[in-house]
Amino acid sequence: MKDYDETTAFLGHWGHFQQAVFFLLCASTIPNGLGVLSIVFVADIPSHHCTVPEVNLTQAWHNATIPIQVVNGKQERSKCSRYRLDVVRNLSAQGYIPGKDVNLTDLEQESCLDGWSYSTAIYQSTIVSEFDLVCNEQWKQPFTSTLYFIGVLVGSFFSGQLSDRFGRKPVFFATMAVQTIFSFVQVFSPSWTVFSIFLFFSGLGQIANYIAAFVLGTEILTGNVRVLYSSLGVCLCFAIGYMMLPLFAYFLRDWRSLLMAVALPGLLYIPLWWLIPESPRWLLSQGKVEEAEAILRNAAKKNKVEAPQVIFEEYHVSWLKFKAERHHSVLDLIRTSNVRATTLILCLVWFTLSTGYFGLSLNTSQLSADPYISCFLSAAVEVPAYLSSWLALQYFSRRLSASCTVFLGGVSLYFIQLVPETLPALSVALEMVGKFGFTCGTAMMFAYTAELYPTVLRNTATGTCTTFSRVGSCTAPFLIQLSTYFKFLPYIILGTLAIASSSATLFLPESYGRPLPETIEQMHKRERMKCPCFTQKETPKAVVLYESQL
Structure with missing residues (x-):
């Protein structure tokens, strides 16, 4: 045939x-x-950090509000936290200079209560920046x-x-x-x-x-x-x-x-x-x-x-x-x-x-x-x-x-x-x-x-x-x-x-x-190499033919 x-x-x-x-x-x-x-x-995921709203901060404090972290041996801005905004506002109003008059590591941190700012250097938008799929939602x-x-x-x-x-x-x-x-x-x-x-x-x-x-x-x-x-x-x-x-x-x-x-x-x-x-x-x-x-x-x-x-x-x-x-x-x-x-x-x-x-x-x-x-x-x-x-x-x-x-x-x-x-x-x-x-x-x-x-x-x-x-x-x-x-x-x-x-x-x-x-x-009828894990007693040809026609 x-x-x-x-x-x-x-x-x-x-x-x-x-x-x-x-x-x-x-x-x-x-x-x-x-x-x-x-x-x-x-x-x-675009580069992002907490949004810092305009609250009468000096430029120095505005830049310092986001903590610096070490990730894989490199320093980068924190993606999920910022220094408490009310504390930063008071320090800025009193004329203190970040890093000079104030040790930033001593300041209390908070989550991104005002959302995130996303970099547009690579993407105008992704679903991550559109729906805020970062931090707790990552x-x-x-x-x-x-x-x-x-x-x-x-x-x-x-x-x-x-x-x-x-x-x-x-x-x-x-x-x-x-x-x-x-x-x-x-x-x-x-x-x-x-x-x-x-x-x-x-x-x-x-x-x-x-x-x-x-x-x-x-x-x-x-x-x-x-x-x-x-x-x-x-x-x-x-x-x-x-x-x-x-x-x-x-x-x-x-x-x-x-x-x-x-x-x-x-x-x-x-x-x-x-x-x-x-x-x-x-x-x-x-x-x-x-x-x-x-x-x-x-x-x-x-x-x-x-x-x-x-x-x-x-x-x-x-x-x-x-x-x-x-x-x-x-x-x-x-x-x-x-x-x-x-x-x-x-x-x-x-x-x-x-x-x-x-x-x-x-x-x-x-x-x-x-x-x-x-x-x-x-x-x-x-x-x-x-x-x-x-x-x-x-x-x-x-x-x-x-x-x-x-x-x-x-x-x-x-x-x-x-x-x-x-x-x-x-x-x-x-x-x-x-x-x-x-x-x-x-x-x-x-x-x-x-x-x-x-x-x-x-x-x-x-x-x-x-x-x-x-x-x-x-x-x-x-x-x-x-x-x-x-x-x-x-x-x-x-x-x-x-x-x-x-x-x-x-x-x-x-x-x-x-x-x-x-x-x-x-x-x-196809030949295969023998594998102990799968090899079983050979099925009689008549049974194989019967099973193939079931």
Whole structure:
């Protein structure tokens, strides 16, 4: 019995049909790169201190009202306290000179009763300065990012199952609409609470749209074109959108204007509904053979080739209809020992990669004095990372390539704590190497995961793995806050996770040079390295076949 790739070989790999699907789906990921990390600028913390109202103070006392503190060996103005204003007013009225007639350290301090003054040297406004997310409310700043990634987590989990149930195309466009609409309505948020609710729903569609586009293209395209699409095409367009973000933020320094600019490009993709088809693989898995054949015949017409009179053989069609009688769910990912081992390892690796990727990406505003340059460097390093992932997927083992890139990301972060303070550029370079490793690994794991699972579970599996990755992204904002306790603690945690994940990746099945599995039985036939933690008594072949048809 021919597999899907052999059956559709008459289309060729790079006709007008494949070219249109390739470029349109790649272009759809540009808004993802533009929007997913906009929170770096929208929720950044400007320099700030307590407001000192005009109360007949001399200039000397006006400047001295904010205490000086030592933070990380440097002197800076206190962000959350000031000297008691009534005391300062009396001392100023009596003609005392601060620091000469009065020892400032002896004065009593109070909180910022009149609010805060925020620097506008970098930003005109962020949600931090708009809603005063500082001092006692500072926990809301990283929690804002976490709420966003929780939305991404929920969207990734449910969109995968919805896509396997109702089709790739409807979920792709539905999540794109959710992403665009809620990114737009955030602009009108009157409070932090309302903003956070809208941000959560924006996250529902953000990466879910990316995953749906990824799976749709992976199933429509074949051969080396599929590898090019999954490892370089969508990823490179995501990086292009990411590199555009600091440019937008530089010219639009108000958070509302930036979000407006991020949301509007989504409207350009409405016409894609009439240009992008449903996945024929998914239609076949649901027994909708006539619809699948109609798409392939239209593709043959666009490619100017002749389609066979009967594309899918009758016995193959009957078997596919039988398979379509049962809808698969996320429970199928842990039903048998082989599939369960693959799923558990992938979830660990995805969690690590996402924690590292978003932890380092959200930390860009702290790398140098100019967050725009730091963000651009963080985005630009993704371009060689995606090129490297494409070359690795094209010519080398999936298993070994993924393990090596994750290992590279982890080791480089370990070395940061060995760099002397006199060489800050070297620390930045090592952090960029870590970002390179995590980005390269993420690109490969998207392709690797899609190749390991059969059509009936592919989007559910990808959605589940990205759900675990979003758990990592949810923890990333708070992980980077651990540097307040020990500067290198976030790097040590990320490095340890990366090395453990690199080792676990070696026990995954190999998929290099093999066709996409269509059934769970075909997935069971993939060879893997033996792992004592997961290896069980081999399931009899008859039982495997029975379980795959349940």
